[in-house]
Amino acid sequence: EPEVTQTPSHQxxxxxxxxxxxxxxxxxxxxxxxxxxxxxxxxxxLVSFYNNEISxxxxxxxxxxxxxxxxxxxxxLKIRSTxxxxxxxxxxxxxxxxVRDEKLFFGSGTQLSVL
Amino acid sequence: xxxxxxxxxxxxxxxxxxxxxxxxxxxxxxxxxxWYRQYSGKxxxxxxxxxxxxxxxxxxxxxxxxxxxxYVSLLIRxxxxxxxxxYLCAVIEGYGGSQGNLIFGKGTKLSVKP
Numbered sequence: 679e680p681e682v683t684q685t686p687s688h689q690x691x692x693x694x695x696x697x698x699x700x701x702x703x704x705x706x707x708x709x710x711x712x713x714x715x716x717x718x719x720x721x722x723x724l725v726s727f728y729n730n731e732i733s734x735x736x737x738x739x740x741x742x743x744x745x746x747x748x749x750x751x752x753x754x755l756k757i758r759s760t761x762x763x764x765x766x767x768x769x770x771x772x773x774x775x776x777v778r779d780e781k782l783f784f785g786s787g788t789q790l791s792v793l
Numbered sequence: 794x795x796x797x798x799x800x801x802x803x804x805x806x807x808x809x810x811x812x813x814x815x816x817x818x819x820x821x822x823x824x825x826x827x828w829y830r831q832y833s834g835k836x837x838x839x840x841x842x843x844x845x846x847x848x849x850x851x852x853x854x855x856x857x858x859x860x861x862x863x864y865v866s867l868l869i870r871x872x873x874x875x876x877x878x879x880y881l882c883a884v885i886e887g888y889g890g891s892q893g894n895l896i897f898g899k900g901t902k903l904s905v906k907p
Contacts, residue, residue: 720899721837721897769836784837784838786835
């Protein structure tokens with residue numbers, strides 16, 4: 679079965695540093711998403727991306743965050759100046775809008791630790 | 794603030810029993826509802842979606858929706874130890890809300906004892 683792949687699986691960074699989390703969505707999918715889950719808390723929506731632009735974003739997705747689809751396969755989340763509270767598991771997801779059930783396929787996640 | 798509420802559990806059932814998981818949501822305009830399973834340290838995996846009032850069955854799983862009561866439930870029949878996981882209820886907010894903009898509950902941890 680096709681899958682969403684995320685790299686790296688773990689990322690450790692110092693507070694104030696920039697990080698880029700990478701994702702390769704399923705090839706024929708058109709919608710891409712980033713979610714995050716702080717340890718022991720809810721999975722939270724960050725941003726959705728369609729047709730090379732952000733279609734929706736949450737309050738969490740402030741100016742420190744950006745997303746990009748630099749080529750035909752990768753989808754990245756950049757955090758410009760990381761804070762301790764950015765420590766979380768970040769999940770990328772993709773979906774095919776032509777399929778009923780709006781099924782999101784999640785990647786295995788990147789565990790970000792900000793020290 | 795739109796909310797999805799779940800009892801965090803843990804819910805413990807013996808193998809072979811029916812597990813019943815419940816969820817309430819605050820946005821009366823929501824139209825799409827989902828149950829995800831999340832094993833510890835893993836990503837969420839969709840197990841059921843439901844859009845209309847009533848029941849929807851898929852194998853050992855039955856989702857139930859009552860929009861008037863703003864209530865969604867998941868029944869797991871013949872529970873197996875491999876069903877032990879956290880079950881996340883998720884809702885797309887508002888009528889015509891963007892696909893994939895899911896609001897998740899905190900999840901109910903289910904433990905199935907052999």
